Every structure is written in structure tokens, then in C-alpha cells.
Amino acid sequence: MRKRTIVSFLLIMVLLGASLIWISSDSVWNKKQKGTYQISYIARGKKTESWSTIEQGINQAASDLGVEITPIYLSSENNVREQISLLRREVENGADAIVIAPVNSQNMRAPIADATESIPVVTIESTVEELASLPYVGCDNYELGQELAREIIHSGGKGNKVAILQNSLGSSSIKARYQGMVEILQRNGMELFFWEIPDDPTQAYETAKILLQENTVNKAVAFDGAMLESLAKAEKDLSPPGVTTVEIYGVGRTNQVVSYVEEKVITSLCVQNEFNIGYLGVKTAVNMINGQRGENTTVNFSIVNASDMYSPENQRLLFPFVR
Template sequence: MKNNKKMFFLTETLLAVMVIAVAFIMVRERNGKEQDKISVIIQDSEDTQWAAFQYGLKMAAEDMDVRMFIVSTGSTLTAEEEKSLIEREIDNGADAIIVQPVPGSEEMLWKMGNRVPVMLIGNAASEEGEESLLPVVGPDNYALGAVLAEELLKDYNGNLSGKTLGIFSKTGDSRASIERRRGFTDAMEHTDASISWSAAAPFSEEGEALLDSQPAVDLVIALDDNSLTMAGEYAAANNLHGALVYGIGNSTEAVYYLDTGIVGCLVVPDEFNVGYQSLKEAAESLTHYLHKMQDRTVSYNVIRRDNLFSRENQEIIFTMSQ
């Protein structure tokens, strides 16, 4: 008799859970016309370096049938400012957040992830060598730095004897910048390259003064799009003392400097897919309740002046101009 009562109780409990689940799904479907909202927070949101990324976001938002909102930000962003923006977006109805982490934001972002799904783009919020507490969509930053070094060495047949190099980054304390610099210098370790200086501006500050104050070198290595376009601008005005620029970039300005011969080689991370995959992962976490957002590593392309107009590269440049 006791076993029968226990079985009856378990059956009733299971049926009650199923009824609640079905009711929840029916309510969800009834309200299905109201799209989920995903807010995106990046530094200097109007900068052209984000064109391909934002195009990817828009395409994914259409495919996933969600509302996507890009928060307007200035040229610098601190961890405290980022926290305020995220809180404001959650208060304004954001169901998920896509964010470019700033240095020192890891614990804050992890706490925000307990309120809504949070997807990082570009790099993790953790310290170098530590695993990220949140999923990340972006390129392999170490590989970007290494391939940039490899392309430079190709152009000089592996012999950089007598050549001086300067390394420049406008996001110097970000994990992405640190890993790119490490990838580049590791690849140069057993060569005769002479690195004269390495200038890095903190993530939340401008880097123009740093570039102004550096001694003349033969080659400037730019580790991010803003660094590359600034170096290109300086070179165009003859303020780099004839230095050739090699770098990582993803804007039409970066391509322009490559086309005019100021930049010798451009390594381009697939920012379109950073946007598309990050929004797709965030949207799926909202529509599929058991879906756990995953890290996604996007590819990169090496673009040179002589292959600028290949079909593949023209497709990449198209995403930068949207």
C-alpha cells in the first residue's frame, strides 16, 4: 500500500511539472511576437574598425529574429563606465549583453552574467594564462601576432640584420594586445631582429603622445586597427621618418594605407564573424533554455597590395564598408 501511495505521489508530481512546463511554453509562444533584445557595448562604437563587426551583428539579428541595440560610447571606456552601461541596458530590458571587456572588468562581468547571458568579444576578461569565466568570440590573438612576424620575415628572407623595429599598441593593457605582442616577439625570438621600442597606451587612454615620442625605426609593428591607422597617418605625413608599417587591422582606412604602399602587410581578423557568432550564441541562449554559450574562434586573412583585389579579399573589404 505504501509503495502504491509513493508511486501515486511521484506520478502526480511529474504531471504537475509537465503541466507547468507546457503552460510556460504556451505563454512563450503566445508572446512570441515580442523579440528578445540583445545590447552590444564596445569602445568607441562609431569607429570604422567596427563596421564589419556591426554588419555581422545585423545579419545575425535578422537570421535569429531578435532586436539588437548598439550602445553609443566614446573613444575611451573604463571598467566602472562599462558596468554602468550594462546595468542601464539591463534596466532598459536587455535580455542578453555582448561586450568588449576592458581590463579589470572580469569580476564585474561575471556577476552581470548571473543576471543575463553575457558574451565577450575580442578577448577574455581574465588575466593572461587564466581561463575566462565567460564565453568569448574572437580571433586567436597569439596567432595574429605570430603570423604578422612570419609575413615580415618572409619579405626579408628571414634576415632582419640591421633593421630596427618599434611595436605600437593603443590597447596595450588588454589581453588581446598582450597576446598579440607575445605571439610576435616569440616568433622573432631566434632571429636577428632588433626591437628598438615597444609603446603601449592603456586601453582607456589615447596613444598619440606615445607614437610622437619614439625614436626613428625602419619598421613599425601595429597590433590593432587604431594603432595601424594612426601609424599610417603619421607615415603619410612623413612623421615616421620613412618607416614601413606592418600590422593587424580591419577597417577601410587600414586597407587604404595598404593600397598606397604605406603598410607592407595587413593581417585581418574576421570581424564579421565575431559579430555574427557572438549574437547567434547569445540569441540561442535565450530561445533554447538548455543552450550553453560556447567560445568561438574566428579566422584571419593576410592581405597584401598585390592580392588586394582577389575575390576573397574583396568580400572581406565589402564587410568593412557596410
């Protein structure tokens, strides 16, 4: 009798243990089924409006896919040391994946390569050269630079002296836009001036204002939204009301930049589908967590001006918050 009791007790313990294992496994499975992954998004600058559309796409993807996003911005623009530290912190803290806009290609190569040994990493807007397996979501920035250069040549009538703002050239996206543009402008005999501009928007405005006053350029171009806004503001403040002395061109979107296009302070603007960059960056990260291979994804861009900014296609890029 005692032997049967012991056997029954052991059987009950085995069944109880199996039940606990099943409950634990089912809990983990349900967590993964519900998609409650922790994904960290690390920008390459401070939290400003120029990143707002990408973040909107990220948040929409988080809502659709049921993941949790930790948005992380730097304390100063293009601070590579801080971005490296934040990347390592998020890996150590147990993030399931990282979506990152690298500050620059050279310095971020080793830290990102190290991170990919532990978790999926997806680069957005900019990428890291020589990491062939690293997925990238963004536009073809070299082609973007060439198309904007053609727009400068064909749409402008003030002359052939072009000032190109130089900042953040360590970023692969900015560098590719710069290279694409310079190639086309030089090929077409434009006279180029290269202006070194600080990364901080306030300092960029003051520097651009001085350079616009000191030089006799006909056109000026910036390669990201914050710099473009600073350049356009400087031009507007220097010019008589309703008059643009220097034609302004550039890449990137903020509400003020859109307003400057409407006012014709900015002659032409190149805007990429930033909402899709954010959305597809998160989607790619989730796919990689689930064992799929990370693929490069190229998004569209468009060149707009005051005459066509309200076309249905361009409205979706310029006013992404109204969907």
C-alpha cells in the same frame, strides 16, 4: 434554479480565467517564437569606423534571427569604469543577453561574472581570463601575433629594428597579439623598440609622428585598426610622395587602412573576419537564451598586402559591405 445559475456563473468565470491565462501564455510564447529578444552590444571604445564591420555582422544577425540590438559605445577609448556602469545598467534594464568586447581582462572579470548570474553574456574580439564558462567569439590572437611576426621577418627588407606600439594591453586580444609577436621576433634576433601610444587616435598620430622622427627603426607595428591608421598616416605624412621610409604592419580594418595597403604605405595587414565575430556573437547569445550551452568560436584571419588584397578570399575580409 438559483443553485444551477451560480454553478453556471462559476463555470463561466473559470473558463474565462483559463482563456485569459492561455492568451497571455500564447502571447509570451509567440514573442519568444518571433525571437524578439533584447540584446545589448557593448563595445570597448567610441563609435568609430574600426568597429563598423563587427556592427554590420551584429545587425545582420539581428535581422536574420529577429532580435533587437541596442548598440552601446563608450565616450572615450577603453574607459573601464564607463563600461562597467553600462554593463550593470543594461542588466538592470532587462536585457535578455549581453554581447561585449571587454575593455580589459582584469577589471571586467567581476562585473561580467556578476552579470552572468542573471543573463547570458558573450565576449567578442577580446575575452576575460579565468572565466572558463564565458563564451568567446574571435580569432586566436596569439597565433595572429605570431603569423604577423613571421610576415615581418620574411617580407621586409629594410632592416631588423622593429618598433612595437604599446596601447590597450589590458585587452586580452591586444595582449595576446603582442605576446605572440614578441616571442617570434626575439627568437629571430630582431631588435625591438617599445613605443607607448595614447588610446585616442588623434593623440596617437601626433605621438607616432614624433617617435618616427626621433628614431631610426626600419619597421613599426600596431595591434588594432585605429592605431594602425594613425601610425600609417604619420609615416605617409613624413615620407616623400610614393616612398615609404619605415615599413608599417598591423592588425585591423578601416577604409583608410585598406587604402594605405593599396598605396603600399602599409606593407602587410592582418585582418580577422570581423563580420563573423559580430554575427556569431549574437547567434551565440540567442542560443544561450534558448537554453543551449555557450561555446567558444574561433574565426579566421588573413595577412594581406597590395599584391593579393583583391583575391576573392581577401576581398571578403577587406570589403565586407559588398557581399
